[in-house]
Amino acid sequence: MLELADVREAVAPVSEVARHTPLERSYTFSSMTDADVHLKLENAQRTGSFKVRGAANRVRRLTETEREAGVVTASAGNHAQGVALAATRAGVDAAVVMPETAPISKVKATRSYGAEVVLHGIDYDEAQARAHEIETDEGRTYVHAFDDETVMAGQGTIGVEIMEDLPAVDTVVVPVGGGGLISGIATAVKGIAPDVRVVGVQAEGASSVADSLRKGRVTEVEQVDTIADGIAVRGVGERTFPVIRERVDEVVTVSDAEIANALVLVLERGKTLVEGAGAVPLAALLTGSFVYEDGETIVPVLSGGNVDLNLLTTVIMRGLVDQGRYVKIRTVLKDRPGALDTLLNVLTDERANIYAIRHDRTNRDVALNAAEVELDLETRGEEHVEGLLERLREEGYDVDVLV
Known part of the structure; x- marks a missing residue:
């Protein structure tokens, strides 16, 4: 051990x-x-x-024969970059298999550190299987991400x-x-x-x-x-x-x-x-x-x-929603002049900041004389959101919280 x-x-x-x-x-x-x-x-x-720590230690301990053959690994991104940098610093060729779902930023960074990147599979385990195939086919040393x-x-x-x-x-x-x-x-x-x-x-x-x-x-x-x-x-x-x-x-x-x-x-x-x-x-x-x-x-x-x-x-955005600092709501207005302005006045009174508004008269789920409105709002916490929704409902608005 x-x-x-x-x-x-x-x-x-x-x-x-x-x-x-x-x-x-x-x-x-x-x-x-x-x-x-x-x-x-x-x-x-x-x-x-x-990840560069473990990669550096592993690459440093390669034999001369292993150094000449190069290394291969699989990674969702961080180990890939660590192996790429450690191998490049040591003058060792590196091939890295990353899942097709790997963040593009990590793929680009891995290439920038000098490794050949192969995209394969939906997750780490499928990428790892492909890396082991390359290990066998090319005689490279496999640098495991953790084991x-x-x-x-x-x-x-x-x-x-x-x-x-x-x-x-x-x-x-x-x-x-x-x-x-x-x-x-x-x-x-x-x-x-x-x-x-x-x-x-x-x-x-x-x-x-x-x-x-x-x-x-x-x-x-x-x-x-x-x-x-x-x-x-x-x-x-x-x-x-x-x-x-x-x-x-x-x-x-x-x-x-x-x-x-x-x-x-x-x-x-x-x-x-x-x-x-x-x-x-x-x-x-x-x-x-x-x-x-x-x-x-x-x-x-x-x-x-x-x-x-x-x-x-x-x-x-997920974090802001969970903290009550962002909310998206939907309601239906009568399609007449001033209806939207009345709604906005309520939001202004409640100190909700508007990110975006979508106003749709064509939605088949609402009456012909009505319009659906979606609003993205900046709020100040869960209590603010609850108070805002309560005020809107008191004013007669049927409100759905979308996010």
């Missing part, structure tokens, strides 16, 4: 490619949670994710940095997909300070670990469905699972709505951009998914910041 010595041995090769990332106390999230919250900002890492002890050791250097920078830490909160990150961090943290708690967090739509822990063996979910694409894998690794079972204190799950809310909060209040997987630990902390004491020193590992801009737009 992976040990602290393996992680310490990885520090030097990892430092040749990756940087020691900041660990910053967050006054905002400390106040919101009554804990002492310090954010480990792996979104500030080269390639925008922790490799050398990769796990590289990711564990995050734990070494946390313990160096904040020896008084009580709890480290880590996102979990295949388990490489949390296996490495837990090995480092528990090896240095056995009493420090390590909590893993999965997205509800990709939560294989909890079931695996219950059954005592690795199990897979039939499909994954989450905005946290960086941890959207069907099952935990065969090598990572024993480490999780032995060294991780607890594994919890969070919903996509909770992830979106955390992403919006860390962007707006923390001025920090993270992807869905990077927001997962903070989502667990904010929702009380695990128990902690007031004043407890907690380090959420914000594992990456490579969020696709299209997805970011969706996530931000």
